[in-house]
Amino acid sequence: MRDPLSEVVSLLAPYAPEIKLAEASGPFQVQRANLDRLFYCLAITGEVLVSVNDAPPIQLNESDFILIPEAQKAAISSIQPTTTSFIDKPQQTGPGRVWIGEKGGDISTRMIIGHCSFECQDKDMLLSLLPSTMVIRGKDQIAAITSLIKEEVLAPKPAGETITDYLLRILLINAFRSAHLTNNLPSLIRGLADKCVAKALRAIHEQPAYPWSGESLAAEAGMSRSAFFSRFKDTVGMAPLSYLLQWRMAKAKSLLKEGKETVISIALEVGYGSSSSFSSAFLRHEGVSPSAFRGQLIENR
Numbered sequence: 001m002r003d004p005l006s007e008v009v010s011l012l013a014p015y016a017p018e019i020k021l022a023e024a025s026g027p028f029q030v031q032r033a034n035l036d037r038l039f040y041c042l043a044i045t046g047e048v049l050v051s052v053n054d055a056p057p058i059q060l061n062e063s064d065f066i067l068i069p070e071a072q073k074a075a076i077s078s079i080q081p082t083t084t085s086f087i088d089k090p091q092q093t094g095p096g097r098v099w100i101g102e103k104g105g106d107i108s109t110r111m112i113i114g115h116c117s118f119e120c121q122d123k124d125m126l127l128s129l130l131p132s133t134m135v136i137r138g139k140d141q142i143a144a145i146t147s148l149i150k151e152e153v154l155a156p157k158p159a160g161e162t163i164t165d166y167l168l169r170i171l172l173i174n175a176f177r178s179a180h181l182t183n184n185l186p187s188l189i190r191g192l193a194d195k196c197v198a199k200a201l202r203a204i205h206e207q208p209a210y211p212w213s214g215e216s217l218a219a220e221a222g223m224s225r226s227a228f229f230s231r232f233k234d235t236v237g238m239a240p241l242s243y244l245l246q247w248r249m250a251k252a253k254s255l256l257k258e259g260k261e262t263v264i265s266i267a268l269e270v271g272y273g274s275s276s277s278f279s280s281a282f283l284r285h286e287g288v289s290p291s292a293f294r295g296q297l298i299e300n301r
Contacts, residue, residue, distance in 0.1 A: 004205045005176060005192060011254050012126050013119035014038070014172055019164060020113050021097045021153045022076075025105030028088045029077035038116040038127075039071035042171070044150050046109035051075045058135060060111075063146045067134040067175040069127045078109065112153060116172065126250060129188035129236070134175045145171050186237030194235050196221040200228070201236075204244055208251055209271040212244055249285050252278070256294045263290050 024046075041050050042065045049057040052068045052075075059079070060066060068074075078101070090098035101108075120126060145167055152164045176189060184190070191197045203220040204212065217240050218228035232240045248270040255266045267278030282290045 004201045008126050011120050014116045018114045022111050023107050024100040024109040026102035027078045027080045028101035030088050031075045033073040038069050039074050040067045042112040044110040047079045049077045063143050065136045069130050131187045136175050191236035197232050197235050
């Protein structure tokens with residue numbers, strides 16, 4: 001059976017184009033604005049406070065990892081408060097390496113910070129299915145991954161950037177998978193943590209072309225229609241049929257991007273009986289026809 005989270009992450013296709021090792025001494029605080037990207041911070045040594053989008057700061061201890069899918073601005077500071085409102089400007093000390101805080105002091109904090117980009121054409125829709133903030137405390141498998149990342153960053157070896165990128169992808173997926181443990185806001189991950197809702201979500205991903213109705217999805221979940229609709233919206237954040245439409249459109253856009261299938265074959269694969277019905281639904285949802293969407297992708301290559 002298909003795993004909905006794996007499919008969402010696969011369509012997002014995250015990669016880490018910007019990875020920096022930040023070393024700090026003494027009290028410090030740095031800020032970044034106009035990010036509009038997925039932001040992450042991994043504490044390697046020491047402790048740090050991270051505040052994203054003006055939210056209350058979250059303390060990260062050694063090997064803790066924070067991931068914010070849609071960050072507009074971020075502030076990172078030492079646990080020890082600064083005596084002024086001065087904002088430090090990171091100083092480049094080498095490729096992918098910056099220094100923050102007192103010059104010449106002993107290193108009190110090391111962290112890996114960066115941004116992720118996505119190859120997906122529909123990242124906004126897919127990111128809306130994920131929690132707004134994910135904090136993973138360093139233990140078990142996470143600790144093993146962070147230890148490997150730390151080794152690659154502190155002692156660079158041939159192909160180290162490639163290995164670090166893959167390790168960060170694994171860390172991202174672990175953050176997505178574990179998010180329901182630290183976040184109660186509606187999301188796909190929280191829906192998958194609910195046994196009844198998860199059955200309906202897996203059914204949608206297993207057979208997106210099936211003519212699902214509210215009643216048939218409720219039957220998959222083993223619930224009454226009204227109870228199912230209420231629980232689905234409470235956990236996932238949208239109605240079941242809205243999720244079905246969103247997923248069909250995301251799947252269609254991915255297939256259009258690949259360019260291997262005809263519009264009619266894509267229509268049938270995502271649950272439409274004809275190219276005209278699919279084109280009409282796609283136009284309502286995206287504002288352009290499937291053919292025009294594919295043409296735009298070709299022009300932008």
